Amino acid sequence: MRGWRNALMLSLLPVLVSGGLSAAGGPDYPITPVPFTKVRASDGFWAPRLETNRKVTLPANFQKCAETGRISNxxxxxxxxxxxxxxxxxxxxxxxxxxxxxxYTLALSPDPELDAYLDNLIALFAGAQEEDGYLYTARTIDPSRPAPGAGKERWADIKNAHELYNMGHMIEAAVAHHQATGKRQFLDVAVKCADLIDRVFGPGKKYAATGHPELELALAKLYRCTGEKRYLDLAKFFVDQRGNAEHRELYGLYYQDHEPFLQQREAVGHAVRAGYFYSGAADVAALTGNPAYIDAIDRIWENAVTRRMYLTGGIGSKREGEAFGADYELPNATAYCETCAAIANAFWNHRMFLLHGDAKYMDVFERTVYNGYLAGVSLEGDTFFYPNPLSSDGIFPFNHGEPKRSPWFGCSCCPTNVVRFFPSLPGCAYATEKDRIYVGLYFGGTAEVALDGGAVIIAQETRYPWDGAVRLTVTPEHAGEFELRLRIPGWAQGSPVPGDLYTYADPSPAVITL
Incomplete structure (x- = not known):
């Protein structure tokens, strides 16, 4: 395995990628992330950004959602x-x-006011849900005159209307809320909606691929949360529908719907759709244990990272269609590199690490988060970039009408994505595999890692990324044998990203001491 070094190796076991077990009882990723609630940042880099997200970005997003009618819908x-x-x-x-x-914020920082606000908001969601589970305000407000773009009737325009996309984000939020609070009201809304989707779509029912992928990974989360295998089966159905023309007309390359998923070899189309789809496909690969899915997602990842990714970890070079370009089509000034696409790329690479255990995936994750993602939000936490070109003259209004960050957009997918990614990010720093602990990201703070032999407390002291020195204090609850695997970043070994797309003028590796 590339890029790992054993700091503490009391049991000399080879790294094997073998299936783990999900909370639902079936196969899952062989590597398990340490929950974000067990990781606390206390450094000078991430801790202030997380606090700004809690105090500024989150309330600002709720306020904008209220001001623009999103909540009143x-x-x-x-x-x-x-x-x-x-x-x-x-x-x-x-x-x-x-x-x-x-x-996620509530799980990290108990806040009665935020808790009550969410309860009231969830009551609105439940009230807006139709009796059979349908939840899509663009139609429910006036079914005889749906909002423009919503389709004339239910499921009439799955390709473009975003019904399933909206529902996917609802399911993700409901699972997060249930895990944070133990409350069921929101989860019940999600289950009722997912049950409707399951009644409508599937073999022998309605055949369709999601127009904007997101539901696939949401159903995987719901499966893990509830143990209901039919949600995993439904996620697999939607993955398998990609490029399958047996029962329907294909949407085309922009939607990653140009050929069957298992035959795809390139990262194509709308970059956010792609990143969400590849993340959902990785979930299905892990949860079913099907090697054909793993082979397909590996091929696509190789193309994306070695030919179609910016040095920042940004993906989607074309403003037209917010899409991947051809191999090596990576202009600087006209780069799109949507903030949502950076988040999707991070989701995807973290899943690839959990699937394979190779440090190269965390190299891409780290580069994407520090560059492609963080550029999307100001230090103050209340203005945002939608696209992130690699160069700007300060005049051209590349940011949807502005040459600088904006507090909101007509389509505000990026600010609202930023606010959910920040608090969950520490959950990508550590992971476990049997008696092995992976340290994948470096920032000052503590982590409580659960192993079969008991908890292990890890304290990090570092000024990373400004300084490469990292001090780890490892305190196991009980004496025992376990491995501590430290990621040696690719950039420290003379390789800024996996492959040869980018190289240093001086590729000599840094001196690494342990």
């Missing part, structure tokens, strides 16, 4: 307000993403 659908649907037909998803971020 749920009140209208619930019959608590009169009026028409406001905004874009997929705006429900923004509220769900902020709610997800709020749930």
């Amino acid at each position: 749920f009140a209208k659908a619930a019959g608590k307000m009169e009026g028409k649907h406001e905004g874009i037909f997929f705006n429900d998803s923004d509220v769900f993403k902020v709610a997800e971020g709020a749930a």
Whole structure:
């Protein structure tokens, strides 16, 4: 395995990629992330950013959702307000993403006021849900006159209407809220909606691929949360529908729907759709243990990282379609590199690490988070970039009408994505595999890692990324044998990213001491 060094190796075991078990009882990723609730940042880099997200970015996002009618759409659908649907037909998803971020924040920092606010918001979601589980305010507010873009009737335009996309983000938020609080009201809404989707779609029912992937990974989360295998089966169904023309007309390359997933070899189309789909496909690969899915996702990853990714970890070079370009089509000034795409790339690479255990995936994750993601939000936490070009003259309004960060956008998928990713990020720092602990990211703080032999407390002291010195204090609850595996970053070994797409002028590796 590339890029790992044993700091403490009391049991000399080879690294094997063998299936783990999910909480639902079936196969899962062989490597298990340490929950973000067990990792605390206390350094000078990440701790202030996480606190800014809690104090500034989260309330600012809720305020903007209220000001722009996103929240009142749920009140209208619930019959608590009169009026028409406001905004874009997929705006429900923004509220769900902020709610997800709020749930993660609540899990880290108990806050009765935020808890009560979420309860009231969830009551609106439940009120807006139709009797059979359908939840999509763009239609429910006035079924006879749905919002523009929502389709004439239910499921009439799965390719573009984002019904399943919105519902996917709702399911993710509901699982997060249940795990943070133990409450079931939101989870019950998600289960009711997922059960509707399961009744409508599947073999012998309605055949479709999701127009904007997201539901696939959400169903995987719901499966883990509830143990209901039919949710995993439904996620697999939607993955298998990609490029399958047996029962329907294909959407095309922009939607990653140009050929069967198991035959795909390149990262193509809309970059956010792609990153979410590849993440969901990785979940299905891990949860089913099917090697064909793993082979497919490996091929696509190799193409994306070695030919179609920016040095920042950004993906999606083309403004037209917010999409991947051809191999090596990576211009600087016109780069799109959407903030959401950076988040999707991080999701995908973390899953690839959990699947294979190779440090190269965490190298890409780290580069993406420090560059492609963090560029998307100001230090103050209340202005954002939608695209992130690698050069700007300060005049061209590349950021949807502005040459600088903006507090909001008509389509505000990026600010609402930022707010949910920050609090969950520490959960990507550590992982376990049997009696092995992986240290994948470096920042000052503590982690409580559960092994079969008891808990292990790890304290990190470092000024990383400004300084490469890292001090680890490892305190096991009980005496025993375990491995501590430290990621040696690729950049410290003369390789900025996996492959040869980017190289240093002086490729000599740094002196690494342990």
